[in-house]
Amino acid sequence: MKTYISIIVSIFFMSVAQAQEKPIKVVFDVTSGNVEVHKSAARHLRLMSDSYPDSEFEMVIYSSAYKMVDKNSSAAGETLREIVKKKNVSIVVCQNTMKRNKKTKDDLIPGVTTVPDGIYEIVAKQQQGWGYIKEGK
Helix, strand or coil: CHHHHHHHHHHHHHHHHHHHCCCCEEEEEECCCCHHHHHHHHHHHHHHHHHCCCCEEEEEECHHHHHHHECCCCCCHHHHHHHCCCCCEEEEEEHHHHHHCCCCHHHECCCCEEECCHHHHHHHHHHCCCEEEEECC
């Protein structure tokens, strides 16, 4: 009986472990101008993409968060420069936000791309079944 229970428990934990390894898709929403939020969001993106290399992650930056991807002033720039190189990560910034702040693609950390509208991007990802994480305080 004890061996039978051990087998059942082993099968249960193996199936739970396999379920956790199923690839996921997550979109991160960053709007805060707070540099501590920028650092935290970059850290979360790095940890998730490292832990789940078969999953996809996108960070959408808009509103007051645009400084997060400014190549000259980003508090999270070093981390973002590394993780944007990963095949399972994309970091995008809203073109409308860039226009309001008189920024161009040349002002961005290399590898960061743009989308026409940050909110639309997030809603579109959610409609495609992506999970959603709001970063901020």
